[in-house]
Amino acid sequence: MDKILQINYQNRTLQIEESAYQAFQTYESELKTFFLKEEEGAETFADLQNRMAEILEQKNALSTIVMKDIDELIATIGRPADFDENYTAETTQEKKAPVEEKRKLFRNKKDKVIAGVCSGIANYFAIDPIAVRLIFALFSICTIITLFEFPIGIVAYILFWIFLKPKQLEINVTQKLFRNPKDKVLGGVCSGLAHFFNTETWLVRLLFAAPFIIEVLTNHNNIFVHHNIISTSIYSFTFICYATLWFIVPLAKSPTDYMLLKREPINIATIQNSTAMSKVLQTSKSGLNAFLKVVAYIILATIVILAIPTLFGILTACFFSYNVLDIILFSTFNKVLGILSICCFIGLPVLGLIIWGIRKIGGYKSPHIGLRIAFSTAWILGFISIFILGFNLMKEMNTYANVVERMPVNMTSDTLFIQSFNPNLEINENVVFNWNPMNHLMERKEKTNEIHAVQLSYEQSEDSVFVVKIEKSAFANDKMNANQLATSLGYEIRLDGNQLKLASAVSVPNNIPYHFQHVKVTVFVPKNKTLVIAKNLKKELNTSIHIDNHNFNINVDDDDKDEIYFSNTSVISHNDRKMEQKDQIESATEVLQEVKKSNEEDIKEAEKNLAETKRKAELELKNAAEDLKRVLKDTIK
């Protein structure tokens, strides 16, 4: 008993005995070499393949195909030697002459989108109709948009439509643009184009994918918000191109199509491929299936596009904050676990995704199964190590402790200015170039690590003097150790007149791990006194010193203000203060003017009074003089 094979021929699944299959394959290739000698033979051969599939399927419906069935098939179709070659040869001669003569421009009735004009032109020049259609469409659109604002393409098309006679035209090209179902990522457009232009598939894919890749690399923060109109238009253009080609270019369906697509010299090797080809064709047959596949690809692509930058970001963050991680992990065991976690758990997926993308674009085969197992094992190892590390760190830092220190500020002024100074910068002043991208996180020194972990807040108080509370805290495995860690934390405060200077970093001794030790400074502001946060501190608020002021509404984001004022009755901003002053000035001016006005009135009245008095005095003087005269006259008399 012969071995029974399950084969796929022309989209049909057939059970066939091995020897019968071999005989059939030999016969098919015989036919192929015979028919493809001639120009028209490809179509005949495809028809015959179709017919043979039909016969075989009918036979298969009864039982497995055996040698006898193949013999019967050959008897029906005949061997090339039995074909009337004389007949064929002579007819070709007879028929060919008039066909050659009739090579005129027609509209193609057989292969048309609107009226077959493009297809006819393509037939005349013996080129692919799709190329003509694309050129024609592009030409029409371009002329409408740019040159004349006149639909010259459409008018030309209508004229061709009127003047050309319709005719059934046959494919007369050796190569056509098809979408390639055998080698595809989405619709097989790139692969088809690559075959058409005789280049590498990955090159075409890269060309199509490049705008998206560049977009992801340059704008990985928000992929879905486009700021750059040029990049947006470029990749929407590529997207439209791909979608258009997907829509208008037919999928290679029959082996004949496939040969036209591949422009392959037709030989036995290609024929043998055709059975494998049929298999692929069947898988891509169902429309729903294809749709689901596209949806799955889109989801997958989105995940990849989002995952790569995220993982990459984590990786870079880990790389740049290695010094902080170093002192957090501290013990060698933890460090090994940390490296394993980063490399295997985060690094490997990044690498894997990149390789997967390249493979998908380049159409390379899947990696060896051993490599896959190694990859998966390493990733699981990373997962385990990240789990152990997390557990370890949690155990090491499960208890919290803090040390509180209160310090009254002795000064005479009603206003306290708060500034900050960076202990790291002061010491490193002589260093010309100090490359440390994570400078705002920490700084390493000989015996200590300076870490920017300072918090600042204010509270109202009933005291009569300013009080600064310094709260050092740390995490450890028990209360005692946590306390010890907190106590060992170095933090510097300087008081210079009414200027309180806070260090922007705490120093942790080198020989102990960093268990999120941090300092919280609280300034208690007495009644009717003011706290001013200096400009330099405000700059650092968002980076080094964290401001915790939920008790008071101080808007630190307002860049207009150089300083932030706080007094224990209300919060006054610089601007508010100006306003107040302005108000005061205004009211003062008002008062002044009022005073001035009333003064003027007084003066006027006084003047008036004076004038009257003067007049009265003059009158009296006159009367007196008159009286005197009369007395004198009387006396003389």
Added chain:
Amino acid sequence: MTAINTDNIQSQMKKGVLEFCILSIIQRGEAYPSDIAVELKDSGMQVLEGTLYPLLTRLKNAGYLEYRWVESTTGPPRKYFTMSKTGKQFYLSLESTWKEMASAVHKITKH
């Protein structure tokens, strides 16, 4: 030499008639190649499908035939052939030639 000649003449005779017969079957209505082959065979005209198919392709390419794909319940879609207008004219001219020839041959061979 003689044998080859006989073969050649026989095939020459068959060839012209075969084309006419095929066109005659198709002009009656849409036809599937293997049905044509069966009909020819039943009428005593042996023809291989391997000969029939290229012939149909040529006739179609010459514009005499048209075809359409028809879904089949038993197998792959089938190519059904019909006659075009020019094909009909071609057939009619062939028919008249055949009738003239047949009657002439009949008359001649009767004696």
